[in-house]
Each structure stands twice: as structure tokens, then as C-alpha cells.
Amino acid sequence: MAFTDQLLEDYEPLWQRMLGHRFLRETRDGEIAETTFARWMRQDYRFVEAACPMLAALISKAPLEHRPPLTDALSALYDELDLFRDRARAAGIEVEEAEPAFICHAYIQFLLATAHRRSYAEGFTVLYAAEKAYHEAWKVVADGVGPASTWQPFVENWAGDDFAAYVAFLEGTLDDIAAGASEAERERMAELFETTVRYEVAFWELAYTSTGWPGLEGSSGR
Amino acid sequence: MAFTDQLLEDYEPLWQRMLGHRFLRETRDGEIAETTFARWMRQDYRFVEAACPMLAALISKAPLEHRPPLTDALSALYDELDLFRDRARAAGIEVEEAEPAFICHAYIQFLLATAHRRSYAEGFTVLYAAEKAYHEAWKVVADGVGPASTWQPFVENWAGDDFAAYVAFLEGTLDDIAAGASEAERERMAELFETTVRYEVAFWELAYTSTGWPGLEGSSGR
Amino acid sequence: MAFTDQLLEDYEPLWQRMLGHRFLRETRDGEIAETTFARWMRQDYRFVEAACPMLAALISKAPLEHRPPLTDALSALYDELDLFRDRARAAGIEVEEAEPAFICHAYIQFLLATAHRRSYAEGFTVLYAAEKAYHEAWKVVADGVGPASTWQPFVENWAGDDFAAYVAFLEGTLDDIAAGASEAERERMAELFETTVRYEVAFWELAYTSTGWPGLEGSSGR
Amino acid sequence: MAFTDQLLEDYEPLWQRMLGHRFLRETRDGEIAETTFARWMRQDYRFVEAACPMLAALISKAPLEHRPPLTDALSALYDELDLFRDRARAAGIEVEEAEPAFICHAYIQFLLATAHRRSYAEGFTVLYAAEKAYHEAWKVVADGVGPASTWQPFVENWAGDDFAAYVAFLEGTLDDIAAGASEAERERMAELFETTVRYEVAFWELAYTSTGWPGLEGSSGR
Numbered sequence: 001m002a003f004t005d006q007l008l009e010d011y012e013p014l015w016q017r018m019l020g021h022r023f024l025r026e027t028r029d030g031e032i033a034e035t036t037f038a039r040w041m042r043q044d045y046r047f048v049e050a051a052c053p054m055l056a057a058l059i060s061k062a063p064l065e066h067r068p069p070l071t072d073a074l075s076a077l078y079d080e081l082d083l084f085r086d087r088a089r090a091a092g093i094e095v096e097e098a099e100p101a102f103i104c105h106a107y108i109q110f111l112l113a114t115a116h117r118r119s120y121a122e123g124f125t126v127l128y129a130a131e132k133a134y135h136e137a138w139k140v141v142a143d144g145v146g147p148a149s150t151w152q153p154f155v156e157n158w159a160g161d162d163f164a165a166y167v168a169f170l171e172g173t174l175d176d177i178a179a180g181a182s183e184a185e186r187e188r189m190a191e192l193f194e195t196t197v198r199y200e201v202a203f204w205e206l207a208y209t210s211t212g213w214p215g216l217e218g219s220s221g222r
Numbered sequence: 223m224a225f226t227d228q229l230l231e232d233y234e235p236l237w238q239r240m241l242g243h244r245f246l247r248e249t250r251d252g253e254i255a256e257t258t259f260a261r262w263m264r265q266d267y268r269f270v271e272a273a274c275p276m277l278a279a280l281i282s283k284a285p286l287e288h289r290p291p292l293t294d295a296l297s298a299l300y301d302e303l304d305l306f307r308d309r310a311r312a313a314g315i316e317v318e319e320a321e322p323a324f325i326c327h328a329y330i331q332f333l334l335a336t337a338h339r340r341s342y343a344e345g346f347t348v349l350y351a352a353e354k355a356y357h358e359a360w361k362v363v364a365d366g367v368g369p370a371s372t373w374q375p376f377v378e379n380w381a382g383d384d385f386a387a388y389v390a391f392l393e394g395t396l397d398d399i400a401a402g403a404s405e406a407e408r409e410r411m412a413e414l415f416e417t418t419v420r421y422e423v424a425f426w427e428l429a430y431t432s433t434g435w436p437g438l439e440g441s442s443g444r
Numbered sequence: 445m446a447f448t449d450q451l452l453e454d455y456e457p458l459w460q461r462m463l464g465h466r467f468l469r470e471t472r473d474g475e476i477a478e479t480t481f482a483r484w485m486r487q488d489y490r491f492v493e494a495a496c497p498m499l500a501a502l503i504s505k506a507p508l509e510h511r512p513p514l515t516d517a518l519s520a521l522y523d524e525l526d527l528f529r530d531r532a533r534a535a536g537i538e539v540e541e542a543e544p545a546f547i548c549h550a551y552i553q554f555l556l557a558t559a560h561r562r563s564y565a566e567g568f569t570v571l572y573a574a575e576k577a578y579h580e581a582w583k584v585v586a587d588g589v590g591p592a593s594t595w596q597p598f599v600e601n602w603a604g605d606d607f608a609a610y611v612a613f614l615e616g617t618l619d620d621i622a623a624g625a626s627e628a629e630r631e632r633m634a635e636l637f638e639t640t641v642r643y644e645v646a647f648w649e650l651a652y653t654s655t656g657w658p659g660l661e662g663s664s665g666r
Numbered sequence: 667m668a669f670t671d672q673l674l675e676d677y678e679p680l681w682q683r684m685l686g687h688r689f690l691r692e693t694r695d696g697e698i699a700e701t702t703f704a705r706w707m708r709q710d711y712r713f714v715e716a717a718c719p720m721l722a723a724l725i726s727k728a729p730l731e732h733r734p735p736l737t738d739a740l741s742a743l744y745d746e747l748d749l750f751r752d753r754a755r756a757a758g759i760e761v762e763e764a765e766p767a768f769i770c771h772a773y774i775q776f777l778l779a780t781a782h783r784r785s786y787a788e789g790f791t792v793l794y795a796a797e798k799a800y801h802e803a804w805k806v807v808a809d810g811v812g813p814a815s816t817w818q819p820f821v822e823n824w825a826g827d828d829f830a831a832y833v834a835f836l837e838g839t840l841d842d843i844a845a846g847a848s849e850a851e852r853e854r855m856a857e858l859f860e861t862t863v864r865y866e867v868a869f870w871e872l873a874y875t876s877t878g879w880p881g882l883e884g885s886s887g888r
Contacts, residue, residue: 014438017437017438021437049508052503052511053339053503053504053505053506054504056500056501056503056504056506056511056515057500057501057504059496059497059500059503059518060497060498060500060501060504060559061497061783062497062500064493067496067500067518067522068519068522071500071515071518071519071522072519074503074511074515075512075515075516075519078511078512078515102328102424103436105328105332105417106324106327106328106331106332108335109328109331109332109334109335110327110328110331112331112335112338112339113330113331113334113335113338115504116334116335116338116339117275117334117338117727119785180848180850181848182846182847182848182851184846185848195327198435198438201435201436201437201438202324202435202436202437202438204437205436205437206436209436213420213423213424214325214423214424214427214428214431215239215243215423215424215426215427216236216239216420216423216424271730274725274733275725275726275727275728276726278722278723278725278726278728278733278737279722279723279726281718281719281722281725281740282719282720282722282723282726282781283561283719284719284722286715289718289722289740289744290741290744293722293737293740293741293744294741296725296733296737297734297737297738297741300733300734300737337726339505341563402626402628403626404624404625404626404629406624407626458882461881461882465881497783546772546868547880549772549776549861550768550771550772550775550776552779553772553775553776553778553779554771554772554775556775556779556782556783557774557775557778557779557782560778560779560782560783561719561778561782639771642879642882645879645880645881645882646768646879646880646881646882648881649880649881650880653880657864657867657868658769658867658868658871658872658875659683659687659867659868659870659871660680660683660864660867660868
């Protein structure tokens with residue numbers, strides 16, 4: 001069985017919990033509170049910004065033949081940031097000034113620490129997990145969001161054909177990488193897959209929670 | 223005014239909130255629940271383990287004259303891990319198998335990402351903030367813990383003279399580093415000081431909360 | 445005076461020594477030995493390959509607004525490698541199997557160590573120095589190479605308008621970066637500029653020397 | 667066959683060439699020119715300084731149980747620098763102001779780039795190769811240098827029992843690491859072993875050559 005098939009099978013309950021998060025269901029059904037969606041947008045904008053240096057650090061470790069497609073993926077993140085700003089303007093949301101909430105801050109540190117400290121195979125696993133999760137999550141949303149929705153461009157971006165092809169590239173490439181990895185490294189890759197999906201769940205959860213830090217919820221912040 | 227004096231003045235409310243955390247008061251007064259203290263011990267053991275590579279990465283960026291004292295500090299962390307294992311045996315707590323809880327995992331990622339991505343001055347600030355916070359926190363505890371307490375060796379370790387001298391070295395050195403830094407870098411250092419103290423508060427808070435991840439509290443975990 | 449003007453003025457004799465290297469003159473005048481040019485091509489191909497992870501590591505440290513143009517520059521390096529393979533085929537030279545000679549190996553290690561260990565400002569200085577040097581060097585060659593030459597595409601690549609605009613972007617950006625840097629950092633940047641130009645001279649020199657390692661010239665190699 | 671035995675067998679001719687370098691023979695026989703030895707001392711002092719951040723970066727990647735012995739090794743490097751300064755004073759040589767020569771600069775960049783970009787197993791291989799080479803090289807010298815020699819403390823440092831025990835630790839540990847590595851990684855480790863021994867030869871060679879850079883031998887330098 002291919003490595004990514006095995007991952008998705010081994011972590012099926014966690015994966016389904018992520019795809020079943022109420023954020024996705026409520027966005028699909030047009031029932032999500034504006035403040036909830038806006039909180040997600042502001043935090044995800046910060047997250048995508050931080051994913052850029054993570055991907056660049058991964059490219060710096062990549063073998064020759066992976067560099068051009070990963071560089072295209074990096075350029076696509078810049079377009080994604082444009083999309084965020086465009087949708088934020090359309091919805092009257094300010095995204096460029098938001099402080100990262102605790103969960104967002106933590107996920108960003110995880111991305112960056114992984115990119116710098118882990119092997120290429122391990123860092124690639126985190127990239128795959130996060131992009132695959134987004135693709136599948138927005139396919140859930142796509143079932144209900146119509147062309148008139150302000151959020152249709154997000155659906156097109158992550159559930160559309162281009163992103164599907166990108167995720168398929170990541171999937172096939174990760175299977176190849178895993179085939180050449182030692183058993184010990186494959187175990188570390190699987191652990192990082194699980195951690196990434198846990199962070200994805202936490203990130204959807206963030207949209208419904210205070211953006212304060214643990215033990216400081218009532219404080220004025222910085 | 224010295225840079226560290228300015229930091230402690232600017233972030234006085236946050237600093238006092240950290241020092242006033244009920245974990246410290248309850249430990250001082252011998253009123254802390256065993257499970258609460260045990261949860262802190264298991265998580266802090268994981269944290270100190272992860273602080274070792276952070277400090278090693280910092281040494282790799284340090285100027286010549288800072289390397290020997292920081293290498294001594296690294297050796298002291300190995301002794302600190304021995305102390306944890308010793309106290310854990312004395313109290314019948316298993317520390318070596320614990321999974322990092324979400325807050326612990328996040329703080330570790332922050333340490334490691336900072337060590338690799340930030341300047342020496344910025345990384346040094348995080349080291350100072352964490353060690354200064356521990357020194358002051360255990361001085362709070364020291365007011366109530368007597369020689370008969372199982373936790374007296376922790377008090378001796380962090381509130382004692384050797385650690386005080388180490389923190390004084392960090393303080394004086396950070397003041398020197400800050401004096402040679404640009405204004406923009408000093409601002410980044412101050413932000414990292416604040417973030418570190420926020421993580422310290424979050425870490426005490428962790429002792430009272432579930433070790434689950436956001437949105438997955440009821441799940442079986444890994 | 446702008447920082448880059450100051451650099452070029454302070455290191456004028458070294459810079460002229462680089463531009464006056466016989467490799468450039470002989471290539472311009474069509475007098476270069478085929479084996480000499482082929483040795484340069486094989487080694488420079490290896491060097492450009494290694495410049496890709498250096499540039500990716502620099503992007504991972506870059507502020508938001510510098511990331512897209514540097515990512516375009518990274519994509520341009522992939523095109524440059526295509527150009528090398530294309531010209532190698534045209535001239536019957538094998539470039540993809542060459543071992544890095546000592547000087548090439550050393551320059552690559554310098555690029556990579558700098559990208560990982562030095563600040564963004566310092567790494568950017570090395571990128572600027574290497575690209576500016578290539579632009580000016582190939583403008584020397586351009587004075588003599590005609591459209592019929594096998595090497596005309598190299599002249600077009602490095603002496604042409606697109607590359608000129610890229611070097612102008614690097615120059616203006618480095619001036620901005622330097623304006624915000626501390627005096628101590630500007631001194632480190634100037635040292636790295638000098639070291640890079642020294643490596644550029646060494647690299648032209650390499651084309652005329654054995655590819656062996658010091659003390660092992662007569663050995664069979666690996 | 668243990669991995670390190672295999673390395674020493676596979677690269678036997680290169681290893682013997684290193685051990686047979688005239689620098690070692692002439693030092694052993696008391697025939698080395700003072701300027702030659704002084705040039706080596708000044709350059710090796712710079713090299714040992716740069717090995718400290720390399721070793722610290724390696725510690726930051728090391729598994730738990732390797733950290734304390736590697737930290738002791740780092741502390742030993744500080745003692746080694748003291749030894750250099752002490753011997754330099756005894757011989758009237760200035761070591762602290764020397765610029766790294768080209769070969770020294772290159773070897774330092776190799777150490778640092780390896781520490782940051784390669785796996786722990788690969789970085790450990792370079793550390794082993796360099797320390798094993800020094801141990802064996804100074805055992806060659808030990809055959810002729812007597813207690814009255816100014817250089818006897820160097821012989822004691824690198825050919826003595828403590829260093830022998832350290833090299834034996836590195837050897838056994840590398841064998842364990844290699845046993846758990848994939849075949850592809852073992853190949854990369856072997857390549858790095860060879861590259862390190864080549865640099866060792868180059869470094870002895872440096873003692874007999876100008877400290878100028880290729881193509882700039884006649885220039886005034888910086």
C-alpha cells in the first residue's frame with residue numbers, strides 16, 4: 001500500500017474529525033457567523049504568510065527535480081495572499097493587522113521548527129498533510145457554496161482542479177520519498193502527519209474561541 | 223536604563239500575573255494537588271529536554287567569549303534532567319514516557335523556531351526571559367517550602383545561589399548585547415520577551431488543564 | 445553615498461582585477477582554449493545548482509515584500525541551468541557528471557554556510573556581489589562576442605536587459621537594507637562583499653588550473 | 667565489518683597520503699621550518715575556533731544520550747584554544763589576529779555548511795573523520811617529539827589517552843549510527859568522510875604555501 005494511503009487509513013478517525021468540524025459544515029450551509037469566519041480569515045492570512053518561509057526552507061533541502069514544482073507552489077502562496085486580501089476587502093474585514101492567536105502562533109512555530117530541524121522527507125510530510133487537509137476540507141464546503149457566495153473564490157482556490165493537481169503531485173512525490181526512507185524515518189513522518197492534522201483541527205477550533213493566550217484570556221494583551 | 227530593567231518595567235503587569243499564578247502559591251503553601259504537580263513535572267521534563275537543542279543552537283551563533291558560559295549552562299540542563307528523574311522516582315511519578323501536551327508542544331516549537339530563525343540577540347532574549355522567570359517563580363515557592371518537602375531540591379535548583387549567578391550573567395550579557403543592537407532589533411527582542419512570558423503563564427496554566435489538543439479533548443489521542 | 449556605491453569604490457582594485465581576468469578577455473576575443481571554457485562550464489553548472497538552495501534559504505529569511513522577486517530569481521536559476529545544458533549539448537560538453545573542483549567546492553560551501561548562519565542583510569550582500577560580478581563580467585565579454593558565437597546565449601543571459609534589471613533591483617534593495625542596518629552589520633556586509641569577489645576571481649582562475657585538491661593533484665581522485 | 671573499519675579500508679591510500687604528509691614527518695624529526703609551523707598554528711587556531719559552532723550545531727541535532735559527551739567535547743575545544751594561545755606565547759607567535767587563508771576558509775565553510783544542511787549522521791561522520799585524522803597524525807609526530815619540545819603539549823593533547831578515548835567514543839558511536847542508517851545515507855556519509863580527509867591533506871599543505879587566494883597571490887589582500 002502506498003505510504004499516503006496507509007497514513008489516511010491509519011489516521012482515518014482523526015481525519016474524519018477534521019473534515020467533520022462544524023466550521024466546514026456551517027460554511028457549506030451558509031450558517032456560519034460572520035465574526036467566526038472573519039476570525040478564521042484573519043488568522044489564516046497570518047498562517048499562509050508564515051507558510052512561505054517554511055516552504056522556502058523546504059526548497060533549500062529539496063533534490064534538484066523537486067525544486068521547480070515547489071517553487072511554483074511558493075509563488076502560488078503569494079497569489080493566495082492576494083486572494084485573502086481581495087476577499088477581505090469584499091467582506092469589509094481587516095486581515096493585515098491581526099495578531100496571531102495562540103493556536104495560530106503555535107502552528108506557525110511548528111511549521112518553522114519542522115522546516116529547519118527535520119529532514120526533507122519529514123518536512124515534506126507536513127506540507128502534504130496541510131495541503132491535503134485543505135483540499136479535502138474545502139471540497140466539503142464546495143458541496144454547498146454557490147457562485148454568488150463571497151467565499152466561492154476560496155472554494156475555487158482549494159477545491160479546484162489546479163489545487164487537486166498540486167495535491168496529487170505532493171501525494172505521489174511523498175510516496176516516492178517514503179519508499180526510499182528507513183523504517184525509523186517513516187515512523188517519524190507518520191507522527192508528523194498526525195501532529196499536522198491535529199493542528200488543522202485546532203485551527204478550525206480557533207475560529208470559535210477567544211484569540212487570547214492560556215491563562216491570559218481576560219488580559220488586555222499587548 | 224538597562225535594557226532588562228526596561229523590559230521588566232514595561233511588562234510588569236504580565237510579569238506579576240506570571241508570578242501570581244496559583245500554581246506557585248499552592249506549591250508554596252503545600253496545597254497543590256498531587257496530580258497537578260505531577261502533570262507539571264511530566265510536561266516540564268519534556269520542555270527541559272527540548273531546551274537543550276535550543277541552547278546548543280544558540281551556542282552555535284554565539285561570539286567567542288559567550289560560548290564557555292553557555293556551554294556550562296547546557297551541561298547544567300543535563301543535571302536538571304537528572305534532578306527531574308530523581309524527584310520523579312521519589313514521588314512515584316513517571317516522567318520519561320509523557321507525551322507533550324498542546325501548550326508544552328507549542329512552547330517547544332517556539333524555542334526551536336526562535337533558535338534557528340532569529341538572531342543571536344533575539345534568541346538570547348528568550349533564554350533570559352525563560353530562566354529569569356523560573357528563578358523568580360521558584361523564589362515565590364521558596365517562601366513556603368521547607369527542607370522536608372519532596373520539592374525542596376527544585377527550590378534549591380532554581381531559587382538558589384548558583385542559578386541566581388547564572389541569571390545575573392544572562393542579564394548583564396543581554397544588556398550588553400542590547401546596547402549594540404539597532405532599535406528595530408531591540409523592538410523584536412522586547413516582543414520575544416513578552417511572548418516568552420506569555421508562554422510561561424500558559425505553562426503554569428497547563429498544570430491545571432487537560433493535556434488534550436484543542437478540538438480533540440475527548441478523543442483517544444494517539 | 446549609497447552603500448553599494450561605497451562598496452564598489454572601496455574595493456575598486458579587487459573589482460577591476462576580477463573584470464580584468466584573462467578568462468573574460470580571451471572569451472571576448474575568441475581566443476580561449478576549448479578545454480578552458482569547458483572546464484569553466486562544467487564547474488559553473490555545479491555552482492549554479494548549489495546557488496538554488498542558497499537563494500531558497502535566503503527567501504526563507506526575507507521580509508514579505510522581497511519574497512516574490514527573489515522567488516522569480518530562483519525560477520530564473522532553473523532557466524539558467526537549462527541554458528547550460530543547452531549550450532553544453534551545442535558544444536559537445538558533458539556538464540552533468542562533473543565533480544566540483546576544490547575552488548568550486550569551497551565557493552559552494554561559502555554560499556551555503558552564509559545562507560544558513562548569517563543575517564538576511566549579510567546573505568543578501570553575497571547574492572548581490574555574485575550577480576553584480578557576473579553582470580559586469582559578461583558585459584566585458586559582450587564587447588567581442590557576436591551573434592554567431594556558441595556563447596552568445598550566455599552573453600544575452602547575463603549582460604542583457606533582464607539581468608540588468610534584476611541586478612538593479614538587488615542594488616537598490618541592498619542599499620535600503622544597509623540603511624537600516626547597524627554599523628557593525630554594515631562592516632560584516634562589506635567583508636562578505638570582499639570575500640565574494642575574491643571567490644569570483646578564484647572561480648575564473650579555476651578554469652586554467654587542475655581540478656585536483658591541494659596536496660592531491662597527482663592522485664586518482666575518488 | 668564495522669562502518670568505520672570499512673571507511674578506513676576503502677580510503678586507505680588517501681588516509682596514508684594524509685599520514686605521510688611531510689609536515690608530520692618534519693615535525694616528528696625536528697626539521698620543520700619555524701615559519702611553516704607558525705603558519706599552521708595560526709591557521710589551525712582559526713579552524714578550531716570555527717569547529718566550536720560546528721560542534722554546537724551538531725549537539726542541537728543529537729539524540730538525548732549523545733548530548734552530554736558531545737558537550738564535554740565542546741568544552742575540550744575551549745581548552746584546546748587555551749593550549750594554542752599558551753604554545754603561541756611560548757614560541758613568540760601571534761595567533762589571534764591571523765586572517766584565514768583560502769584553504770582554511772574553505773574547510774571552515776565546509777564544516778559549517780555540513781553542520782547546518784546535513785543530517786546528524788552525516789555531520790557526525792565529518793567530526794569523526796577530522797578527530798580521527800588528528801589523533802593518527804599526531805601519533806606519527808609522537809614518535810619523534812620529546813618532552814623538551816615546545817610542541818610536546820600538542821602531542822599530548824591529540825596523541826594522548828584522553829583524546830584516544832574520545833576518538834574511540836566517536837568511532838563506536840558512528841558505527842551504531844551507521845547501522846541504523848539507510849544505504850543511501852551511508853553512501854553520503856562515506857563521501858563526506860573522503861571530503862574531510864581531503865581537506866585534512868589540504869590543511870597540512872597550507873602550511874607550505876602562500877596564504878593568498880587563487881588569482882590574488884600577488885595582491886595586497888584586505
